[in-house]
Amino acid sequence: MRYAQLVVGPAGSGKSTYCSTIVKHAAVCKRIVEVVNLDPAAEHFDYEPLVDIRELIHLDDAMEDEELQFGPNGGLVFCIETLLENCDWLEEQLGDVDDDYILFDCPGQIELYTHLPVIRKLVDTLQRWNFRICVVFLIDSQFMVDGAKFLSGTMAALSVMVNLELPHINILTKMDLLSKSARNQLDNYLDPDPHILLADMRNADSKWHEKYAKLTEAIGEVIDNFSLVRFYPFNIKDEESIENILLTIDNIIQYGEDADVKVRDFEEEIPNDDD
Numbered sequence: 001m002r003y004a005q006l007v008v009g010p011a012g013s014g015k016s017t018y019c020s021t022i023v024k025h026a027a028v029c030k031r032i033v034e035v036v037n038l039d040p041a042a043e044h045f046d047y048e049p050l051v052d053i054r055e056l057i058h059l060d061d062a063m064e065d066e067e068l069q070f071g072p073n074g075g076l077v078f079c080i081e082t083l084l085e086n087c088d089w090l091e092e093q094l095g096d097v098d099d100d101y102i103l104f105d106c107p108g109q110i111e112l113y114t115h116l117p118v119i120r121k122l123v124d125t126l127q128r129w130n131f132r133i134c135v136v137f138l139i140d141s142q143f144m145v146d147g148a149k150f151l152s153g154t155m156a157a158l159s160v161m162v163n164l165e166l167p168h169i170n171i172l173t174k175m176d177l178l179s180k181s182a183r184n185q186l187d188n189y190l191d192p193d194p195h196i197l198l199a200d201m202r203n204a205d206s207k208w209h210e211k212y213a214k215l216t217e218a219i220g221e222v223i224d225n226f227s228l229v230r231f232y233p234f235n236i237k238d239e240e241s242i243e244n245i246l247l248t249i250d251n252i253i254q255y256g257e258d259a260d261v262k263v264r265d266f267e268e269e270i271p272n273d274d275d
């Protein structure tokens with residue numbers, strides 16, 4: 001069995017920092033976690049990628065091509081599609097190490113995960129290669145400190161969940177940048193009761209909220225009915241917070257359970273002395 005985290009989220013939400021933080025933390029715990037860079041526009045990151053899509057195709061290649069004439073977003077989708085047309089390259093680069101644990105650091109264009117089929121195709125390929133995958137959806141906690149923003153972040157998380165249909169965890173990043181009061185405010189949202197969010201918005205004295213109160217109510221119902229949207233805080237300056245996230249995801253993809261099974265089988269094979 002092989003294990004993967006598909007690290008997605010809006011541009012600048014902290015995906016690459018998350019990946020390098022997890023790699024460093026795992027190394028301290030004597031665990032090897034690898035990272036695959038799937039962002040063809042990435043400039044720099046402080047991890048050594050196991051595989052780097054830029055070795056196959058760079059965003060500039062797509063944008064400078066006379067015929068293609070892509071812009072940045074179209075070019076990015078083209079690069080990911082090129083990766084999928086070269087699965088044998090990706091398979092060879094990944095190697096085939098049992099029990100390996102790989103973070104796929106994805107590009108920041110959220111439409112890749114909310115409605116385009118290309119990432120779904122990548123997921124199907126990885127599952128064929130025996131990967132158990134958890135989607136790790138990152139959102140910058142600084143944009144989540146009021147009802148309306150939290151609701152839109154929640155809707156983005158929901159659309160990724162519905163589109164990819166995989167085990168999933170939502171993470172609030174950059175917690176170290178939050179003021180104490182913002183952190184307290186955020187606590188209300190960590191296990192959001194949509195009705196608290198909506199009350200927030202009802203109290204916001206804006207004409208818009210008055211006019212669209214019914215719509216807001218309906219959105220709250222959607223979130224309530226799904227009741228899948230929980231957020232976990234991730235603080236890169238707090239080892240315990242990093243460990244909690246890694247353990248939570250390990251459990252979601254049952255990492256290590258097979259290893260235990262292997263150890264148990266091994267013990268059963270050892271003949272007892274008094275046999």
Ligand SMILES: Nc1nc2c(ncn2[C@@H]2O[C@H](COP(=O)(O)OP(=O)(O)OP(=O)(O)O)[C@@H](O)[C@H]2O)c(=O)[nH]1
Nearest residue numbers: 010011012013014015016017107108173174177236
């Ligand atoms: N203080 C602090 N800064 C962070 C954290 N996570 C990311 N940053 C900063 O936020 C900026 C964006 O972080 P990245 O990790 O590059 O974000 P990304 O999601 O990979 O960005 P794209 O790949 O461009 O979509 C960088 O300047 C990071 O140093 C965090 O947890 N705490």
Ligand SMILES: [Mg+2]
Nearest residue numbers: 015016039042
């Ligand atoms: Mg990045």
